[in-house]
Amino acid sequence: MKQQIKVVHFGICEMIMFVAVEGTVYDCDSQVKPRVLLWFDNGKEDRSFTLRLTDVQYDSEGRCRFQGGFYCFLDRIFWSTREANLPFTLHMDLICGGDRQKQVEFHLDHRDIIQRWNQYEVKVIGRNGFSFSPLHMEESMWERLRIRLKRARTHGLLLVGGIISLPWGIVELLASLFGIVLFEGKRRKVYEKKADRMPLTFSDRLFDKYNRILRRLKKAMLRIAYYGLCKFPKKEKSVAFVSQRNTSLEGNFKFVYNELKAKHPDVKVRPFLNTKTVERMTYRDIADFCKACAFSQVVLVDEYVPSMYTIKLKKSTKLIQLWHACGAFKTFGFSRIGRPGAPTQASKAHRNYDYVAVSSSNVRLWYAQGFGLPMRAIKATGVPRTDVFSDPDYAAQVRKEFYEQYPHLREKKILLFAPTFRGNGKESAYYPMEQFLPGKVYEALGGEYAILIKQHPFVREKMMIPETYKDHILDMSSFPEINDLLFVSDLVITDYSSLIFEASLLNLPMLFYVYDLVEYTRDRDFYFDFGPTVPGKKVFTQEELIQAIKEQDFEQEKVKPFAETYFDHLDGKSTERVVELIMEQL
Incomplete structure (x- = not known):
């Protein structure tokens, strides 16, 4: 990956650091958005932030030009107050698609460095980093x-x-x-x-x-x-x-x-x-x-x-x-700093964990950033509740119990509609019900599919189901374990839900109904490029959704590679590895 990065501003005023960069990535696909990570490391703890890009432009020659900036409180980067006075370094990583270049070189004009009332001695390390040494001031x-x-x-x-x-x-x-x-x-x-x-x-x-x-x-x-x-x-x-x-x-x-x-x-x-x-x-x-x-x-x-x-x-x-979710899909926690509903840098939320169990080494970076933790705290043990996907007896039992409760659905295909919420959190969560009319979808598909609706737990409002369809359109929002619904599903329709990780373990076909993709990306964003990565076809209207189902156009060939990327272990022993981690601490 060929790139050029220039630090156009770098300043420290008391404890606040601001950095602004501009850069170019060559041979860049227009569906791929570059990401610049700022890495702080004091030898005992490391932490990353994603630099907020404010302008990204692509030209006909395959070049991507970008600008962005970030500011932070230097005394609130590391969790341990005992290590607050240790010297630390800062370098930048560049991620573009599947490529990641660590400690990228950058151009810097020393006249662009601003220091006022500074409590740190700052030096440039070669052409790829900065070192910070706290100036010890005697306490009065x-x-x-x-x-x-x-x-x-x-x-x-x-x-x-x-x-x-x-x-x-x-x-x-x-x-x-x-x-x-x-x-x-x-x-x-x-x-x-x-x-x-x-x-x-x-x-x-x-x-x-x-x-x-x-x-x-x-x-x-x-x-x-x-x-x-x-x-x-x-x-x-x-x-x-x-x-x-x-x-x-x-x-x-x-x-x-x-x-x-x-x-x-x-x-x-x-x-x-x-x-x-x-x-x-x-x-x-x-x-x-x-x-x-x-x-x-x-x-x-x-x-x-x-x-x-x-x-x-x-x-x-x-x-x-x-953590209840698998993989790392939409940004969360400290990865959202600067966006609506994001925590402040001073927030203590999530930062006191000693360890976090995740599904894959490919998502360790994003969990560390989202939780504000050092990389060593993130363990790719696998997610315990996904062990059932390697247990055929469990799957058979779930199907048996489901059809005993709903015997009239045996002759139907099952369509699971499971969108995530909109809004900034639990208190403001909602889903715009007019975007999915289950009665209309059921009729358009000729009654071939029964529809199960599983709203996100944060969404309080129930989706209206016409009385005529109550036997074949079921609201399963209060169903305790969404994984069990996957075992009876023939098709999953979702948008930005992390359910796609579990569905990929069963190689289920998926459709991504993303009518608000531009707005959602702007407000929430993702850890990877949505278009090229999601394991299924994207549709933007209810009519496109119905047409894709009729034509069986799911782009299912993307599902298996997706599962292999976001799960290190497909052996049904994630629970054992988590328990081993627990026992090591006793």
């Missing part, structure tokens, strides 16, 4: 006093919060004995209004203020309980399963739990499966959460768990993320 007596007063105030607030919340805890505990959650109806109504950006009444605003105070008090109690329980010795090997997404062991958790019970019965399992946010937690919930985390050597999570950021786990406790 007043600064030391300020830090001590801040710590004293924090401890004082924790103590006062605990005393104030004790009477409330007694009232709440008594109410919970009768199955009553205080003010839950009002809380849900206020949350829904805020999510829909509706105006709040005076009583709503008053309750919202009360709810914030309650949240702070309960966070204080949670910290006190956790740090207190940590004083007790851990007498046995123990693993905690912590989820605020499900109330039962599902997905990866279920497979790992069963494997631990079967092969390591001496390991105590401590589940905390509770969908309540901190302010909704009862004092019993707080006690259960703290016991699970304080008495376990390993804590497993399967999603973003807000309560995990209220406490700081002991060094001896390892936090392992068993």
